[in-house]
Amino acid sequence: MAYDLFSRRGVRDVGVNELxxxxxxxxxxxxxxxxxxxxxxxAFLAQRxxxxxxxxxxxxxxxxxxxxTEQLLAxxxxxxxxxxxxxxxxxSFINVLLEMGPAHPLGQASIDYLAKIRGHVQALAEExxxxxxxxxxxxxxxxxxGSIVSASEGDTGAAKRAQQMAGxxxxxxxx
Amino acid sequence: MAYDLFSRRGVRDVGVNELxxxxxxxxxxxxxxxxxxxxxxxAFLAQRxxxxxxxxxxxxxxxxxxxxTEQLLAxxxxxxxxxxxxxxxxxSFINVLLEMGPAHPLGQASIDYLAKIRGHVQALAEExxxxxxxxxxxxxxxxxxGSIVSASEGDTGAAKRAQQMAGxxxxxxxx
DNA sequence: CGCGAGTAAGACTGGTCTGTCTCCCTTCAG
DNA sequence: CTGAAGGGAGACAGACCAGTCTTACTCGCG
Numbered sequence: 001m002a003y004d005l006f007s008r009r010g011v012r013d014v015g016v017n018e019l020x021x022x023x024x025x026x027x028x029x030x031x032x033x034x035x036x037x038x039x040x041x042x043a044f045l046a047q048r049x050x051x052x053x054x055x056x057x058x059x060x061x062x063x064x065x066x067x068x069t070e071q072l073l074a075x076x077x078x079x080x081x082x083x084x085x086x087x088x089x090x091x092s093f094i095n096v097l098l099e100m101g102p103a104h105p106l107g108q109a110s111i112d113y114l115a116k117i118r119g120h121v122q123a124l125a126e127e128x129x130x131x132x133x134x135x136x137x138x139x140x141x142x143x144x145x146g147s148i149v150s151a152s153e154g155d156t157g158a159a160k161r162a163q164q165m166a167g168x169x170x171x172x173x174x175x
Numbered sequence: 176m177a178y179d180l181f182s183r184r185g186v187r188d189v190g191v192n193e194l195x196x197x198x199x200x201x202x203x204x205x206x207x208x209x210x211x212x213x214x215x216x217x218a219f220l221a222q223r224x225x226x227x228x229x230x231x232x233x234x235x236x237x238x239x240x241x242x243x244t245e246q247l248l249a250x251x252x253x254x255x256x257x258x259x260x261x262x263x264x265x266x267s268f269i270n271v272l273l274e275m276g277p278a279h280p281l282g283q284a285s286i287d288y289l290a291k292i293r294g295h296v297q298a299l300a301e302e303x304x305x306x307x308x309x310x311x312x313x314x315x316x317x318x319x320x321g322s323i324v325s326a327s328e329g330d331t332g333a334a335k336r337a338q339q340m341a342g343x344x345x346x347x348x349x350x
Numbered sequence: 351c352g353c354g355a356g357t358a359a360g361a362c363t364g365g366t367c368t369g370t371c372t373c374c375c376t377t378c379a380g
Numbered sequence: 381c382t383g384a385a386g387g388g389a390g391a392c393a394g395a396c397c398a399g400t401c402t403t404a405c406t407c408g409c410g
Binding site (some may be wrong): 009010012090094095097098099101102111113114115135136139141142143144145146147149152153154155157158161162164165168169172 | 343
Binding site (some may be wrong): 202 | 357366367368369
């Protein structure tokens with residue numbers, strides 16, 4: 001409920017009143033469960049990490065490839081399918097970070113979840129036996145985030161483009 | 176005035192009342208010049224294109240390199256200097272696009288200005304005699320946008336990383 | 351039965367937002 | 381000198397915001 005509204009329209013555009021009304025819960029009940037709207041947004045970000053990062057991107061990518069290298073590249077296959085969906089809503093972590101700024105607690109939380117994504121990439125890179133996996137995952141993440149922004153602009157081929165550069169990146173981290 | 180506030184804190188976070196008060200102009204006067212806040216934001220985006228895209232990124236990059244290829248790569252040298260500035264405020268076009276969505280007029284305008292940036296890259300690629308410059312500029316733009324988001328997260332080395340991948344991209348578009 | 355916990359509904363507070371309107375002063379042209 | 385135009389200051393409207401609180405109702409448990 002709140003997840004769909006927040007991920008589709010952004011955390012700033014959806015007010016507490018609307019959430020209350022749509023979920024059929026009373027306002028006092030809401031504030032008994034969450035001390036503030038920000039704490040609900042924090043819960044949303046945690047749910048986003050679980051549903052999107054872990055259960056969609058990472059697990060899908062692991063399913064689509066047999067070797068760790070294939071699984072890494074498969075991330076952009078998953079992105080390719082995701083970018084053409086009509087309910088494509090970009091990355092909530094990037095959205096919240098840019099909307100609230102890195103100093104805001106919600107921006108900080110977004111930075112942490114983005115670092116977690118980078119951790120998944122780094123783990124796959126380790127499994128693939130690549131060199132300098134910290135640098136690798138940071139470069140890889142640039143491709144992921146850049147392609148997401150390009151997809152927001154309407155470039156549905158952004159995933160393929162990023163995947164090509166990702167292939168070169170893997171090559172340069174083999175030795 | 177409005178330019179600094181909008182670019183630093185985002186167009187949604189800065190209200191008309193604050194702009195009025197800081198600029199010492201009367202509210203009626205403001206609304207005589209601009210029919211709505213959105214039209215002021217449109218003017219801001221145009222100014223951002225002029226001051227930042229054209230007069231900072233493009234002209235700086237052209238100054239720092241002698242050949243078109245060097246000038247392309249110099250974009251990320253300019254980014255590197257920009258990322259470490261304490262008043263680094265990311266890319267207003269990306270911010271507005273993600274904040275308002277691609278359907279909103281301001282989101283559309285941001286998409287147009289981002290396409291303009293891609294046009295500058297494509298022109299440099301033409302000068303450098305690269306192949307498939309449309310694809311090239313779209314891939315290049317992924318690196319630009321990805322590194323900006325990474326810089327927002329605090330990765331000050333994002334420009335160097337993007338520049339390395341940009342070098343590989345140039346190589347693959349030579350023939 | 352009786353009581354307390356939880357909840358729906360929604361009024362309310364104090365603040366914000368965009369945008370309109372009034373009042374009054376200054377400036378400048380004829 | 382006079383009158384029109386424009387701008388500063390700010391009240392105001394109407395809508396929204398997050399968050400608090402009151403009222404009335406419905407449960408489950410002893």
